[in-house]
Amino acid sequence: MTAQWTAGPFQTLNAVQYTLVTGGEPTDHWHVSVATPPTRDATEKAPFPVLYLLDGFLTFAATAQIARTTMAFSLGQLRPIAIVGISPATDDLDRLFAQRARDLTPTSATSGYLQGHTPYGTGGADAMLDLIRLVIAPHVESAHPLDPGDRGLAGFSLGGLFTCWALARRPEGFRRFLAVSPSLWWDDHLLLDPQRTPIADHGTGDVYLAVGEREDSPDRSWPIMPAETRRVLSGLDMVADLAAFTGRLRRRQCFDVRSEVIADEQHATVWPAAVTRGLVHLYRTDRKG
Numbered sequence: 001m002t003a004q005w006t007a008g009p010f011q012t013l014n015a016v017q018y019t020l021v022t023g024g025e026p027t028d029h030w031h032v033s034v035a036t037p038p039t040r041d042a043t044e045k046a047p048f049p050v051l052y053l054l055d056g057f058l059t060f061a062a063t064a065q066i067a068r069t070t071m072a073f074s075l076g077q078l079r080p081i082a083i084v085g086i087s088p089a090t091d092d093l094d095r096l097f098a099q100r101a102r103d104l105t106p107t108s109a110t111s112g113y114l115q116g117h118t119p120y121g122t123g124g125a126d127a128m129l130d131l132i133r134l135v136i137a138p139h140v141e142s143a144h145p146l147d148p149g150d151r152g153l154a155g156f157s158l159g160g161l162f163t164c165w166a167l168a169r170r171p172e173g174f175r176r177f178l179a180v181s182p183s184l185w186w187d188d189h190l191l192l193d194p195q196r197t198p199i200a201d202h203g204t205g206d207v208y209l210a211v212g213e214r215e216d217s218p219d220r221s222w223p224i225m226p227a228e229t230r231r232v233l234s235g236l237d238m239v240a241d242l243a244a245f246t247g248r249l250r251r252r253q254c255f256d257v258r259s260e261v262i263a264d265e266q267h268a269t270v271w272p273a274a275v276t277r278g279l280v281h282l283y284r285t286d287r288k289g
Contacts, residue, residue, distance in 0.1 A: 029089035035064035037080035046145030051152040054159030056085025103128040104158040109187035152176035180274040184241035204254040210274035212265030
């Protein structure tokens with residue numbers, strides 16, 4: 001038997017990737033990936049709600065596929081969602097992690113938890129949020145059938161910190177927020193302190209928060225960390241941190257908050273389960289708005 005193979009493009013995600021250049025430095029180059037949902041009939045009309053996703057190099061492909069698969073089995077009870085992933089335009093993992101430490105943190109602080117991945121500094125969240133709101137969103141919303149009135153913001157780990165910070169301090173322009181395992185330990189628990197981080201009076205929106213059950217201690221994580229790493233991370237309890245942040249939000253009636261601890265998940269495994277639950281919570285058709 002003779003077998004013949006032909007290579008071709010992989011079209012499952014129905015996605016396009018843009019390269020954005022905002023300056024002359026290598027760190028001024030971005031990949032912006034857009035996955036629009038497949039539609040079956042006239043009831044699934046554009047423009048679509050759009051979810052802007054931090055750490056696209058880690059989460060975009062999985063999230064776009066989860067959104068597509070979940071919608072296919074939703075019996076019409078999940079809105080079609082467009083996913084936009086944002087990442088530095090590089091395959092160099094050292095630069096990716098160094099840039100995320102700069103772009104996704106709200107203050108110029110240091111932390112041993114980052115294990116030295118800060119050659120570009122920290123505290124660039126304001127500039128990153130401006131880039132999303134003033135440059136990225138207007139472009140992709142003009143090039144694709146996306147609804148600027150129904151923007152969401154989502155992130156994992158430091159991206160979750162960024163999402164929670166934007167929700168608390170600069171929520172304007174976003175209607176939905178999805179944060180998984182947010183790094184609320186940042187800057188001596190900045191977002192848990194009402195004096196240092198008051199929640200904006202004009203804040204509003206639908207919120208989904210999640211963390212893995214095993215993120216209450218580095219000793220319960222997988223993969224098993226070296227002893228020195230566990231020592232550096234000792235005292236880290238992301239489950240308790242999320243409970244504290246959830247409590248702050250729930251004291252404000254303007255937020256509709258769902259917060260979950262996902263059973264038996266840890267930092268390395270929690271995203272697929274949590275983002276599936278988050279998409280269903282935020283975009284199910286029986287929700288108002």
